[in-house]
Amino acid sequence: MTELPADYRDYLQHARVQQRLSPRTLRLYTDGLQRLQALLADAAIDARALTLAQARRLAAQLHREGLAPKSIALQLSVWRSAYRWLGLQGRVALNPFDGLRAPKAPRPLPKALAVDDAVQLAAHAPGEAADARLEARDRALVELLYGAGLRAAELIGLDAQASGSAAGWVDLQAAEVHVLGKGGKRRSTPLGRAAAEALRGWLAVRGQLAAAGEPALFVGARGHRLAGSTLRAMLAARAVQAGMPAHVHPHMLRHSFASHLLQSSGDLRAVQELLGHAHITTTQVYTQLDHQHLARIYDAAHPRAKK
Structure with a gap:
């Protein structure tokens, strides 16, 4: 697995020290940013220049890979949080994941006895x-x-x-x-x-x-x-x-x-x-x-x- 860029590593450090996220949550965030970095590399997209249209295509790619709506929602939440922090740090001009939502999961039917x-x-x-x-x-x-x-x-x-x-x-x-x-x-x-x-x-x-x-x-x-x-x-x-x-x-x-x-x-x-x-x-x-x-x-x- 390739090393994360400095921006993503700095965000994870912030999440660990300032937000005091649990080790399990940090692993989920790290995995989410690893997935994002791989998608950006495949599409030859600069992480700091990511646009809203490109972010939508990344979300669509998750869907094509067969991720469930809840898993897509988790990925988007990680990416949104990371880019919100990068924006506050002045490292990106906008958060391309703001307002981007995962497809709705089908509502499970209630379980009833015969x-x-x-x-x-x-x-x-x-x-x-x-x-x-x-x-x-x-x-x-x-x-x-x-x-x-x-x-x-x-x-x-x-x-x-x-x-x-x-x-x-x-x-x-x-x-x-x-x-x-x-x-x-x-x-x-x-x-x-x-x-x-x-x-x-x-x-x-x-x-x-x-x-x-x-x-x-x-x-x-x-x-x-x-x-x-x-x-x-x-x-x-x-x-x-x-x-x-x-x-x-x-x-x-x-x-x-x-x-x-x-x-x-x-x-x-x-x-x-x-x-x-x-x-x-x-x-x-x-x-x-x-x-x-x-x-x-x-x-x-x-x-x-x-x-």
């Missing part, structure tokens, strides 16, 4: 050795995640009783869950029969675990509000016990709730309201999951789809 897997997980019951109180709690947690589509923070933020200070609560008589979602937006979600039954089972034993005066609906082994890490660990372990094919986290059950509702109803607006999405475009990602579901059915069932 209907049978979600039902199997919700219905899973561990052996007799399990603590009956914690099992009642965990069953209610899973049912509310999948049956009401709650976010993890909304779920553990629920209080046992409705009050002016409560972020959220469950009204069993009305079969509704009231939550405080993102952006301080309140919403109400119907509570299904299975979730209501599981919640009654938990409320019957909650007093045996909850500390005196603890307002939280769901509590940990020490009697205080359940932590998000405890929820995630419980769900991951329960999914393994239930024989799930993939790692399961709380948001996957929210995705499953939305995807399965949309498959059955086709009502995008209703799913948007139930999820508490401010914009319909956020909910539309689930239509892609629905199309994938339909495509699998077609491939499996239609005579002309078979090879």
